[in-house]
Amino acid sequence: MVTANETMRINLGPQHPSTHGVLRLELELDGERIVSCRPVIGYLHTGIEKSMEARNWLHAVAMTDRLDYLNPLGNNLAYALAVEALFDCEIPERAVVARVLLAELTRINSHLVWVGTNAMDLGALSVFLYAFRERELLLDLFEEMSGSRMMTSFIRPGGLQDDFPDGWMLRCERVLQELPPRIDEYEALLTENPLFRQRTIGIGKLAADDALAWGVSGPLLRASGVAHDLRKARPYCGYERFQFRVCTATAGDCYARYQVRIAELRESLSLCHQAIAAMPGGPVRTADRKVMPPLRAEFQHSMEALIHHFKHYTEGLRPPAGEAYVPVESPRGELGFYVRSDGSGRPVRVHERAPSFANLQALPSMAKGMLIADLVAIISTVDPVLGEVDR
Amino acid sequence: MTAPDFVAAVPGAVHSVGRDGIDTVHVESTQWTELLRAAHAGGYTRFLDLTAVDDPRRAARFDVIATLHSPAAQRWLRLCTPTAERLPSASAIWPAANWYEREVFDLFGVRFDGHPDLTRILLPDDHVGHPLRRDHPLGDEPVDFTVTRETDAPW
Numbered sequence: 286m287v288t289a290n291e292t293m294r295i296n297l298g299p300q301h302p303s304t305h306g307v308l309r310l311e312l313e314l315d316g317e318r319i320v321s322c323r324p325v326i327g328y329l330h331t332g333i334e335k336s337m338e339a340r341n342w343l344h345a346v347a348m349t350d351r352l353d354y355l356n357p358l359g360n361n362l363a364y365a366l367a368v369e370a371l372f373d374c375e376i377p378e379r380a381v382v383a384r385v386l387l388a389e390l391t392r393i394n395s396h397l398v399w400v401g402t403n404a405m406d407l408g409a410l411s412v413f414l415y416a417f418r419e420r421e422l423l424l425d426l427f428e429e430m431s432g433s434r435m436m437t438s439f440i441r442p443g444g445l446q447d448d449f450p451d452g453w454m455l456r457c458e459r460v461l462q463e464l465p466p467r468i469d470e471y472e473a474l475l476t477e478n479p480l481f482r483q484r485t486i487g488i489g490k491l492a493a494d495d496a497l498a499w500g501v502s503g504p505l506l507r508a509s510g511v512a513h514d515l516r517k518a519r520p521y522c523g524y525e526r527f528q529f530r531v532c533t534a535t536a537g538d539c540y541a542r543y544q545v546r547i548a549e550l551r552e553s554l555s556l557c558h559q560a561i562a563a564m565p566g567g568p569v570r571t572a573d574r575k576v577m578p579p580l581r582a583e584f585q586h587s588m589e590a591l592i593h594h595f596k597h598y599t600e601g602l603r604p605p606a607g608e609a610y611v612p613v614e615s616p617r618g619e620l621g622f623y624v625r626s627d628g629s630g631r632p633v634r635v636h637e638r639a640p641s642f643a644n645l646q647a648l649p650s651m652a653k654g655m656l657i658a659d660l661v662a663i664i665s666t667v668d669p670v671l672g673e674v675d676r
Numbered sequence: 677m678t679a680p681d682f683v684a685a686v687p688g689a690v691h692s693v694g695r696d697g698i699d700t701v702h703v704e705s706t707q708w709t710e711l712l713r714a715a716h717a718g719g720y721t722r723f724l725d726l727t728a729v730d731d732p733r734r735a736a737r738f739d740v741i742a743t744l745h746s747p748a749a750q751r752w753l754r755l756c757t758p759t760a761e762r763l764p765s766a767s768a769i770w771p772a773a774n775w776y777e778r779e780v781f782d783l784f785g786v787r788f789d790g791h792p793d794l795t796r797i798l799l800p801d802d803h804v805g806h807p808l809r810r811d812h813p814l815g816d817e818p819v820d821f822t823v824t825r826e827t828d829a830p831w
Contacts, residue, residue: 336814
């Protein structure tokens with residue numbers, strides 16, 4: 286029995302469909318109002334960072350896929366950039382532009398999952414089905430190019446694992462052309478929907494100052510009115526050559542986050558078109574033999590190629606001793622790998638700066654004073670991926 | 677690239693630029709709080725990351741590394757200090773440091789004095805050991821009822 290002035294403590298999660306994985310929240314409730322909220326994480330801790338230390342530099346690429354599993358290519362990219370910063374090697378132009386294309390395709394993929402699950406959390410099941418239908422088109426592209434729908438491991442230190450298959454670019458363009466009317470469809474279902482607006486407007490407000498103090502990044506920060514996007518603030522992969530705008534909103538509530546992500550979907554589509562139009566020919570793997578092994582065809586006429594191949598597959602990559610951190614804009618915010626090498630074939634340390642980890646830490650300040658039902662909307666708009674929170 | 681202005685104010689702080697182009701400042705652990713405060717006052721108001729690297733061969737075995745960002749200058753900053761086991765907490769300066777310090781405590785066993793809630797964050801509360809220490813075994817679980825364990829293979 287709870288008497289009039291007493292608060293009640295309950296657990297939300299870890300096995301709760303609205304927690305987007307295995308997040309547990311210890312709630313202190315006054316009726317249905319949240320007095321305090323304490324996230325308890327770690328249910329998905331798999332010791333990936335420890336495993337990376339025990340394997341070689343290339344094996345770690347496959348593990349980055351499993352961190353933020355909605356953004357595998359973005360994780361590959363962030364890791365590759367950090368390792369390349371240690372080597373200081375030249376990446377072929379085709380690989381650089383292809384990376385932009387792949388990073389933006391993954392952003393679309395991730396935001397589609399977000400639009401769908403967010404709407405589903407608020408009771409609009411059909412949006413979920415539509416968004417996943419469109420996501421399937423992108424996953425098919427990833428599968429055709431890398432052999433895997435989600436765990437792509439396609440962007441490697443030194444470039445890409447391989448070039449795109451014949452006709453892939455055309456099929457990609459066809460998919461991109463299909464998407465804008467579909468996004469209009471989601472908007473028709475949600476943007477002016479009174480139920481959706483009621484559940485999101487004024488809910489889970491995060492002021493810009495708080496967002497900055499909590500180290501929040503990505504759409505969550507931009508929805509609070511801070512126009513901070515690493516693609517503009519610290520351009521990598523030649524983003525400075527592309528035309529796009531930083532999508533922001535000012536309200537800082539759940540609806541603002543929805544607006545930002547929908548706008549980002551459209552910006553990413555435009556970036557993909559630009560990348561395809563600007564895609565140069567040439568190799569996608571660096572010629573620096575210390576970073577990438579030669580192709581098998583070269584063994585026929587080059588003893589050196591064979592030696593490099595042997596060194597790569599016995600010792601692996603050997604980045605010069607040092608440390609590096611290269612932040613990139615993932616669909617969730619600032620993602621970066623802190624890597625440290627002692628010059629050997631195994632990393633001394635690989636640490637992921639996971640955007641979801643910092644964003645989730647700000648959850649209690651957004652949830653305070655809200656209803657339990659609002660909390661579901663808030664968790665969803667924070668968009669945490671527990672794979673990278675718990676690592 | 678020149679050092680950020682606040683570095684000169686902290687005695688013993690050594691500035692360098694990493695291969696990734698990020699300003700890096702090394703200090704002794706006794707100067708850690710002073711460095712953090714100076715960095716915060718110098719515009720590095722966003723706390724992005726905190727992690728550690730272990731080298732059990734050294735007496736001060738952990739390098740604790742903080743990554744900060746200055747929204748005004750759009751510069752990133754890496755602060756680094758060696759420590760044996762204890763450091764003052766940064767969570768009074770940046771609330772965001774809270775979980776990061778818990779994580780470093782959980783996985784490395786570095787204690788942060790003055791932290792409001794220094795408990796394990798990723799591992800269960802009753803877990804023994806700090807797995808990201810280099811001398812912590814990668815770990816495998818003994819499998820019961822296998823033929824090869826504790827028997828002399830007869831063949």
